[in-house]
Amino acid sequence: MSSAITIQGARGTIPECGKSFLKYGGNTTCYSMITEKSVIIIDAGTGISRVAAEIAKLPKKLPITLLFTHFHMDHVVGFPCFDPLYDKNASITIMADPRRRDNWEHTLQAFMDKPYWPVGLGDTDIKMNLKDIPVSRDAMDVLGTRISWFKVPHPQQCLAYRIEKNNTTTVIATDVEYSYDNIDPAFINFCQGADFLVFDAQFTPEEYKKHKGWGHSTWHTGTRIAACAGIGRLILTHHSPKRTDSALNKILREAKNEFSRTYIAHEGMKLQK
Ligand SMILES: [Zn+2]
Ligand SMILES: [Zn+2]
Numbered sequence: 529m530s531s532a533i534t535i536q537g538a539r540g541t542i543p544e545c546g547k548s549f550l551k552y553g554g555n556t557t558c559y560s561m562i563t564e565k566s567v568i569i570i571d572a573g574t575g576i577s578r579v580a581a582e583i584a585k586l587p588k589k590l591p592i593t594l595l596f597t598h599f600h601m602d603h604v605v606g607f608p609c610f611d612p613l614y615d616k617n618a619s620i621t622i623m624a625d626p627r628r629r630d631n632w633e634h635t636l637q638a639f640m641d642k643p644y645w646p647v648g649l650g651d652t653d654i655k656m657n658l659k660d661i662p663v664s665r666d667a668m669d670v671l672g673t674r675i676s677w678f679k680v681p682h683p684q685q686c687l688a689y690r691i692e693k694n695n696t697t698t699v700i701a702t703d704v705e706y707s708y709d710n711i712d713p714a715f716i717n718f719c720q721g722a723d724f725l726v727f728d729a730q731f732t733p734e735e736y737k738k739h740k741g742w743g744h745s746t747w748h749t750g751t752r753i754a755a756c757a758g759i760g761r762l763i764l765t766h767h768s769p770k771r772t773d774s775a776l777n778k779i780l781r782e783a784k785n786e787f788s789r790t791y792i793a794h795e796g797m798k799l800q801k
Pocket of ligand 1: 540541557601602603703766
């Protein structure tokens with residue numbers, strides 16, 4: 529088993545479909561990693577349906593840990609459709625940051641309930657465990673995978689995760705706003721030396737001028753962080769629903785001029801050295 533993190537949804541805001549979005553995909557944010565002992569999922573955008581299909585093919589049931597970065601719609605919209613929620617042999621642990629101003633368990637329960645969805649979160653009879661991330665510590669171990677976190681600037685709070693497994697380190701920083709000239713040195717420290725940095729590039733530098741404070745960054749800022757933090761490969765993600773494949777190809781060319789090891793996140797991309 530490779531234990532590589534797979535990008536299951538790279539789109540921000542809302543899903544997209546159509547022939548202009550086939551190369552990079554239209555599903556919203558979701559990442560997964562299947563190890564010999566567990567399934568780890570980050571966020572439940574529409575890409576989580578792809579993870580459910582992979583779980584269905586596993587020869588044995590593995591415990592599932594679903595970590596949320598935050599609860600904006602594009603990161604939870606796939607959650608009620610996640611098949612293991614309806615499998616009474618599944619074991620699911622859901623985790624998020626207890627320092628949020630909302631009570632995240634209530635937020636998730638309100639989202640998956642009537643009238644938005646016919647089945648409430650508590651109505652399914654599977655072994656489900658809602659647990660706070662142990663933020664008094666620096667990191668936690670999820671069945672052999674080391675995971676640490678960093679609170680990033682984004683409306684209603686958001687976490688970036690640093691995931692370490694089999695000598696591969698990946699930082700997932702979807703939904704974060706830093707401007708090119710104002711990057712928190714503590715965030716650079718958090719990313720330091722990672723093999724992969726998956727970074728929010730929702731806006732182009734031109735668009736960003738009009739969208740300061742909306743909670744997202746640019747590819748340009750991503751290249752600066754990648755260079756400062758000694759990143760192996762920079763993966764740009766959280767693509768605007770307006771961004772067609774050809775627009776993303778253009779961004780890739782521009783970003784590579786600044787940081788040559790830049791890639792564009794696409795559905796099915798495996799983060800493997
Ligand atoms: Zn988002
Ligand atoms: Zn968000």
